[in-house]
Amino acid sequence: MLGNLWKDGKAMNQWNHYINGAPAKPASGAYLSEFDPRTGQESLTIARGNADDVNAAVAAAQQAWPEWRDRRPIERGRILMRIAHKIREHSAELIRIDQSETGRTAAASGADVETAALYFEFYAGLVNVGHGSVIDLGSGYHSYTRHESFGAVAIILPWNAPLNQAGRGIGPALATGNTVVAKPSEFTSVTTLEVARIAVEECGLPPGVLNVVTGLGAEVGTALVEHETIRKVSFTGSVRTGQAIGRIAADRIIPVGLELGGKSPNIIFADADLDQAVPGAMKAFLFNAGQVCSSGSRCLVQRSIHDEFVQRLRQALETVQVGSGDGAIVGPIITRAQFEKVQSYCSLLEAQGATAHVGGVLQEDAAKAGWYVRPIVVTGVNNDMQIAREEIFGPVLSVIPFDDEAEAIRIANDTEYGLVAGVWTTNLSRAHRMAARLEAGQVFINEYYAGGVETPFGGYKQSGYGREKGLEALSHYTQVKCVTVKL
Numbered sequence: 001m002l003g004n005l006w007k008d009g010k011a012m013n014q015w016n017h018y019i020n021g022a023p024a025k026p027a028s029g030a031y032l033s034e035f036d037p038r039t040g041q042e043s044l045t046i047a048r049g050n051a052d053d054v055n056a057a058v059a060a061a062q063q064a065w066p067e068w069r070d071r072r073p074i075e076r077g078r079i080l081m082r083i084a085h086k087i088r089e090h091s092a093e094l095i096r097i098d099q100s101e102t103g104r105t106a107a108a109s110g111a112d113v114e115t116a117a118l119y120f121e122f123y124a125g126l127v128n129v130g131h132g133s134v135i136d137l138g139s140g141y142h143s144y145t146r147h148e149s150f151g152a153v154a155i156i157l158p159w160n161a162p163l164n165q166a167g168r169g170i171g172p173a174l175a176t177g178n179t180v181v182a183k184p185s186e187f188t189s190v191t192t193l194e195v196a197r198i199a200v201e202e203c204g205l206p207p208g209v210l211n212v213v214t215g216l217g218a219e220v221g222t223a224l225v226e227h228e229t230i231r232k233v234s235f236t237g238s239v240r241t242g243q244a245i246g247r248i249a250a251d252r253i254i255p256v257g258l259e260l261g262g263k264s265p266n267i268i269f270a271d272a273d274l275d276q277a278v279p280g281a282m283k284a285f286l287f288n289a290g291q292v293c294s295s296g297s298r299c300l301v302q303r304s305i306h307d308e309f310v311q312r313l314r315q316a317l318e319t320v321q322v323g324s325g326d327g328a329i330v331g332p333i334i335t336r337a338q339f340e341k342v343q344s345y346c347s348l349l350e351a352q353g354a355t356a357h358v359g360g361v362l363q364e365d366a367a368k369a370g371w372y373v374r375p376i377v378v379t380g381v382n383n384d385m386q387i388a389r390e391e392i393f394g395p396v397l398s399v400i401p402f403d404d405e406a407e408a409i410r411i412a413n414d415t416e417y418g419l420v421a422g423v424w425t426t427n428l429s430r431a432h433r434m435a436a437r438l439e440a441g442q443v444f445i446n447e448y449y450a451g452g453v454e455t456p457f458g459g460y461k462q463s464g465y466g467r468e469k470g471l472e473a474l475s476h477y478t479q480v481k482c483v484t485v486k487l
Contacts, residue, residue: 013043013044013045013190014031014044015044015045015046015189015190015193016047017047017057017193017212017213017214018193018196018197018200018212019053019057019060019211019212019213020056020060020064020207020208021200021207021208022207023197024053025047026047026050026053027049027050027052027053027056028048028050028052030048031046031047031048032045032214032215033045034046034186034187034190035335036103037103037331037333037335037339038099038103038324038370039369039370040336040369040370040371043100043101046186046190046193046215047213047215048214048215048216048219049183049214049215049219049220050220051223053215054213054223054227055227057181057211057212057213058181058227058229058230059229060207060208061151061180061208061209061211061229062152062229063208064179064206064207064209065151065178065179068174068177068178068179068206068209069148069149069151069177069178071177073127073131073175073177074128076174076175076177077123077125077127077128077175078124079174079203079204079205080121080123080127080171081120081121081124082202082203082204083120083195083198083199083203083205084118084119084124085117086199086203087113087116087117087167087195087198088113088114088117090194090198091113091114094109094113094163094194094195095109095110095113097194098112098113098162099324100190101162101187101188101189101190101334102160102188102331103332103334103370103371104288104324104331105324105325105326105328105331106326108331112161112162112164113163115163115164115167115452115453116163116164116167116195117167118167118452118453119167119172120167120170120171122171122453122454123171124175126175129471129474130471130475131146132144132145132147133145135482137484139487140486140487141484141487142484142485142487143482143483143484143485144482144483145480145481146480146481146482146483147176147474147475147478147479147480148479149176149477149479150178150231150232150255150477150478151179151229151231152178152179152181152229152230152231153173153178153179153180153230153232153233153234153477154181154182154183154224154227154232154233154234155169155170155173155181155183155233155234156183156217156224156225156236156245157169157182157184157185157192157236158185158236158237159186159187159334159335160288160291160292160334161288162184162185162188162189162191162192163191163192165236166182166184166191166192166195167195168453168469168473169234169468170182170195170210172468172473172474172476173234173477174205175474175477176474176478178232178477179208179209179211180209180210180211181212181230182196182211182212182213183217183220183221183224184212184214186214186216186217187334187335188334192212193212193214196211221241221245225248225249225252226248228252232254232255232257232477233245233254233256234256234257234466234468234476235257235258236260236468237260238260238261239260239261239462242258242260242464245258255466255476255479256466257458257465257466257467257468257476258464258465258466259293259458259459259463259466260417260419260459260462260463260464261391261417261419261462261463262293262294262295262417262420262463263298263388263389263391263415263416263417264294264298264417264419264420264422265299265411265412265421265422266280266281266285266296266299266300266421266422266424267300267408267412267421267422267423267424267434268299268300268301268309269302269408269423269424269425269430270302270305271425271426271427272305272424272425272426272446273424274305274308274309276424277309277424277446278312278316280422280424280447280448281296281299281313281448282313282316282317282320283448284296284297284422284448285375285397286320286330286375286395287449289330289331289332289333289394289395290393290394290396291333291338291393293391293419294420294442294449294457296397296420296422296448297391297396297397298383298388298397298400298412299397299398299400300400300401300402300411300412301401301402302401302403302408303401303402303403306399306401309399310357310377310379310399313377313399314358317358317377322372322375323372330373330374330395331372332370332371332372333371333372333373334371336371338393338394339371341392341393341394342373342393342396343373345386345387345390345392345394346373346376346396348386348387349376349378349387352386352387353385354379354380354381354385354398355378355379355380356377356378357376357377358374358375358376358377373394373395373396375395375396375397376395377397377399378396378399379399381398381399381400382400383414385398388400389415391417405433405434409434409437409438412438412439415461416461416462417459417461417463418439418441418461418462418463419440419442419458419459419460419463419464420441420442420443421434421438421440421442421443421444422445423435423438423443423446425445425446431445439460439461440459440463441456441460441463441467442455442457453469454470455470456468456469456470456471457469457470
């Protein structure tokens with residue numbers, strides 16, 4: 001699939017779609033550039049898909065579906081297990097590709113490669129789970145349910161964690177007998193293409209079961225969602241795009257899973273163990289340079305410990321290295337547009353009456369130096385400010401004081417989002433009270449980003465609906481049929 005394209009005197013990697021078990025050149029002949037966020041320079045090109053490419057991919061998926069659906073689940077599971085094994089076998093190459101697309105350290109990219117493998121491994125072990133149940137209607141009847149695949153499903157992926165997200169969606173979709181057309185972000189497409197190639201060419205996945213079409217959302221994503229043969233859509237990304245997809249899906253009356261934005265509260269009570277809470281709060285907003293929907297970007301701190309907490313956090317952040325080397329904690333912002341968006345929020349801080357600490361020094365020439373932002377802790381924030389209400393998607397933390405449990409709940413829930421919340425306290429009763437009252441799909445207690453591929457993930461309110469990950473995801477990739485027989 002990987003070839004060379006000479007441009008401006010240098011070799012460029014050129015990647016095509018992956019359709020029906022083989023690379024496929026774009027119908028239009030057009031390509032898009034990807035950029036390495038570590039340098040800001042063009043690094044490779046991907047096929048610019050259109051409706052013709054989508055038609056070819058969906059046709060391949062639909063043709064492959066009956067045979068894949070009718071296989072014994074254990075046979076599907078064996079293939080998924082081989083995919084997990086081969087992802088690990090190809091980890092060095094996948095890490096190299098992911099670094100060129102996301103700019104992350106080798107350790108961070110390696111963690112995503114391993115997580116992708118874990119998704120295929122996890123769902124390989126669940127292929128014989130939850131196929132239906134028997135219903136007791138009394139003597140004279142035999143009634144039961146079947147959980148059946150939809151057919152060809154569309155999985156539309158974001159740019160912030162491409163390989164992780166691909167495994168998260170593709171794994172359960174294939175495990176339940178669906179076929180897939182994946183549309184990765186135009187900024188980070190290549191790892192998904194490579195996983196599709198590995199799955200088909202090295203693991204025995206039948207051609208057409210997993211297809212990848214690259215390109216722009218307006219040209220490929222929209223065509224996928226509108227396609228009459230696509231029977232289910234999974235989307236991870238912005239609220240605005242999720243709303244547009246939801247409207248199309250509603251008109252077509254097809255199910256859609258939406259995992260959208262977040263402005264997650266991370267709540268620190270006075271009785272918290274600050275030796276744990278300070279590094280936990282750092283992890284909550286610095287992971288992936290803050291480019292995570294579940295980022296703990298609002299830190300609610302009980303007023304009696306506010307100043308001590310901020311001081312300790314500032315001191316800890318002074319040692320944080322920004323870059324892409326092995327010692328770096330915070331990597332670059334993955335896209336130029338997002339880098340500029342984070343810059344625009346930084347310019348708002350003083351005008352809103354907030355105070356920035358520690359970070360905020362941006363590269364003056366992003367085209368040469370890469371798209372890096374030093375971590376920023378902002379105090380003097382109230383929950384009505386723009387920086388406290390809007391998702392920044394960068395390493396920016398708003399610190400908001402509160403007095404008691406009731407006020408913490410009020411501030412935490414005063415947002416249009418509801419993806420994640422964190423609670424730090426040594427009071428077990430308070431921890432469970434807070435977990436029950438917080439309007440979020442996941443609550444972490446005395447930790448942040450706890451859990452793994454086994455735990456269901458999704459949001460309340462405008463953070464979306466439906467669930468990815470865990471056993472729960474299987475129910476979102478199947479439809480229920482009830483069969484009743486008079487004996």
